[in-house]
Amino acid sequence: MRSLFDRLFGRSDKSTKDVAKNRLRFVLMHDRADISAPMMDQIRQEILAVLSKYVDIDEQALDVSVERVDGGVVLAASIPILRVNAK
């Protein structure tokens, strides 16, 4: 429990409830993303489909993943471009 002193002077260690909620939020996003490998694959395919309209992509090296960054979850895609389709 934070004391009044801490609260008055803004020396805020977060309440354990907030810590728990944040950790849960993250772990659930991760769990959820991890469960659906087929969905991940679909995301990958659709990213490919959209970008292929504009650029040539190295499909073998395409990498889509869910990562933990600064306490949040980031869907990170590394998409090596071979060549921009000149119009």
Place this chain on the structure above:
Amino acid sequence: MADSNSRVIVITSGKGGVGKTTTTANIGVALSHHLGEKVALIDADIGLRNLDLALGLENRIVYDIVDVVEGRAKLRQALIKSKSNQNLALLPAAQTRDKSAVSPSQMIQIIQELQEEGYTYILIDCPAGIEQGFRNATAGATEAIVVTNPEMSSVRDADRIIGLLEAQELHSPYLIVNRLRPKMVKQQEMLAVEDVQDVLGSNVRLLGVIPEDEVIITSTNRGEPAALLEGNLAGQAYRNIARRLKGETVPFLNLDEKTGFFDRIKSIFGGKR
């Protein structure tokens, strides 16, 4: 399902020890004893039978669910009627077998027979875990209640179970938050019901909140679910849940306890509460 007048509800959680069996027993007695429904409770936790104890029926078991499935007993012979209420019956789990002794299709068969016998509510106490026991318990259900504690690993497992229920076409499950400690919530040291709902998402429907209550232990000691006893919050919360299940709008209990003067003094000086 054979009879649309009856509801088949699985009570599940993923994690063990969060109060599935207690919840099943209490909703069962509240529906039958207080609301006049004809209720069958199925203990689907084969190998780890416990619902009989919660109901005080452990000495009356002759046949169990595996006996029925394997043809040694008729369903009617295996069902144990509650002493105090003829509208409540238990189909006990086998204690000496494992989850593979019953298949999902056999479970569906049993449920259909119960519906033909006129049971209006069939509640299935699901084992912990996500393996065959879970698949059996959910096979014949058309609705689901997810029980969780306001605590990280329990909420995480609940989330996983909600995903698996979804895959079984059991959408928008009910949620019961069990073992809430209002004092800790007030001190911001325990997830509040809203926090649990927040992280689990809007697709769960809050059915009730049960405060941590010693009466759950003493009533289980006696084999009389707390919902049968007047004058305790947990029992009241379970009776309210049963009424909400039936579609009544019942306000949620106010679980806020006043923080004592001494606690506040200690808090001001930074002491632990």
